[in-house]
Amino acid sequence: MINLQPYSNPMYFVWLLVSLLPLMIGLYFGKRFVAYQTIISGIFLLLIFGGSKWQQGLALIGYIIFQFIVVDGYVRYKKRANQTWVFVGAVLLSILPLVIVKITPAVQVGRQSLVGFLGISYLTFKSVQMIMETRDGTIKKFDPIMFARFLLFFPTVSSGPIDRYRRFQHDYLKIPDRERYLEMLGKAVHYIFLGFLYKFILSYLFGTVMLPHIAHIAIMHRAAFFHTGISLALVGYMYTYSMYLFFDFAGYSLFAVAASYLMGIETPMNFNQPFKAHNIKDFWNRWHMTLSFWFRDFIFMRLTFFIMKHHLLKKRVRISQVTYLANFLIMGFWHGVTWYYIVYGLFHASAIITNDYWLAFKKKHRRLPHNRLTEGIAIFITFNVVCFSFLIFSGFLNTLWFQAH
Template sequence: MTISQYEDYFYIYILLLISVPAIILGIKQIKIKYYAFFATIFMVILTIGMENQMLTIGVFLLWEMALIKLYKKVNDKNKKWRFRLFVLLSLLPLVFNKISGFTAFGIIGFVGISYMSFKTVQIIIDIYDGNIDEIKLTDTLYFVLFFPTLSSGPIDRYRKFIDEINAEIPRDVYINDYLLIGIKKMVVGLAYKFFFASLIYIAWLKEIPNDGSIFSLVQYMYCYTLYLFFDFAGYSNMAIGTGYLFGVKVPENFDKPFVSKDMKEFWTRWHISLSRWFGDYIFSRFVLNTLKNKKYRKKKKNVYRVGQMITMTTMGIWHGLTWYYIAYGVYQGIALALTDDYLASKFHKKHAKNKHYQFLQIFVTFHIICFGMLIFSGYLNNYI
């Protein structure tokens, strides 16, 4: 038997039971990480199961841990080809997972392979950058498997996570900065997912007729956007809250995204941990490496545009190898590139501080967001 994370009340019940010992340890000022590691193994087994997926995740972990330990030994800042090779090798299981759905074998992988792959690639990049001095196998496994964020994030950073799980947390700090905040996050997450998202799905999304009309299309665009936000933000808040209970300040993932005035601001408010990961490890690295070449320095705007297109298209492909995920990535890349031009325009600079203009920005940006979510949903298949 397997259960999906944060998808039903039975999982929440198990989650609450397994969190009680962590809370007791935190209040008693006893390090939580040792109990939390075994709790993570238990919850991973419960989520993934003991059959094919468990074997697959075992092979994945052996492969990734071997790569990380080996790269820590052979890392050489002057040999970029070696760094790139190890990044590609680390991504191989994820690539195989994405293309396996188009083979006769069917999808080969396990719940959470995408987010685990991001974590392992991140470690290799940080080793190359000289940000990691030591790799402890159990701590690294704990980071990769950390059960609250197993299937859909948020994505934490290795050094921050390792520092937190090994820190001594005083009782009053745990109660005020971890326990109370964690409970609040859990309550908000439960309300978002099991009330608002469920209500939108039952009362609206499920009732939209699949009749190919423009009215149904527009309804679905708005409805799916709101449903996705409350469902995903609900999941994220529960994951963050659980992390806090276990002594880890999991990064925020949503910050009122629908009040964004432009698409650049939107990506600082929506799926924050993912957009920062892509920004730090793909966009920034591409731009900095490209601008090292003198002939491109006078074309910074074009470099940024190409970087945005590469980053967002990669994000689309990461979601899946279907036309609408890839189109969603391209759409977001174009939206970001056009946003740069818009923010640099004399018209925007002239009106930027006007409140009525700001409300108009929010209105327009919301509709750009909604159309992107419509592409992402795959609903347009019904109209092609």
């Protein structure tokens, strides 16, 4: 059986465009061929998780069944008694497969969990969101078929962006008019070409051509780095890896958004010129936005409300600091149970807390200059802080340490 990695080679796009053409014609004439879209989605999921990845395919099926039981069970029980412990239990059960996948390599070095598959994180975010918004009452009815469509929307399964159920449902049920759909097609074409530039040219240049050579030089001079704490090669690695990470991930996200637009679904964008951010908060409003906003809405805000409701802390500034630390610590653990992912999360929490102190200082001292020069300095500092965090995230410092010892 053919196995296709999503958006990884030109052949995938040939299959994608040929398969979506009937659906695109239908949308142009104001019709969504639901049965055809379901069949195509099934075929692409089979191509992604079939062949040599059949174990991931089985894990996906088991995961979907498990999440249906958890969400449906919570919805049914909520109708009888909306108790907090049941809600917490449902959320914990929903994230359990992801926790197993993240912990297994740390507990059993070199071994991957049998319940893992490509995109399990994104599906978990969607499932937890479903439970939380059902509890809030923003989702009034659990529609199993729509929930399946939401979870298994194949353009975003592997790489995101993380959509919201109600927004997805609205787009799925309301077919865009012809003028709007033509506009979406135009954007899709633009995103595909931009994605090709990012993923297959710039990402290849930084990640495949430049990064290994710079990494080799940094490793060769590791002794000098640990002796003096200075390494131009390491600085070069930091910037090169940061560029690679952005163009690779942003390229994938653009492809996913473009494919969604072709299918008449306006999946939200994931990046908005993040390296133009004026401060670290602004950065997280531009970088991996769907993840950032998910953590904001479903962890940061809820934890803030919990602390305030139970009067655990009095000062608002302390509440925000604690919730920032918790929010980014969880984000670090989500990436993986390794010291550099955890430090990466704590680093960003510390950067945001420091930024809050600076903003408070600026507010108190209004005579501080604010012009193009100071904005440029702010962007420069933010860019370098972010790139340093990506150096931590890359795990390359860990590699240097073990090479030196």
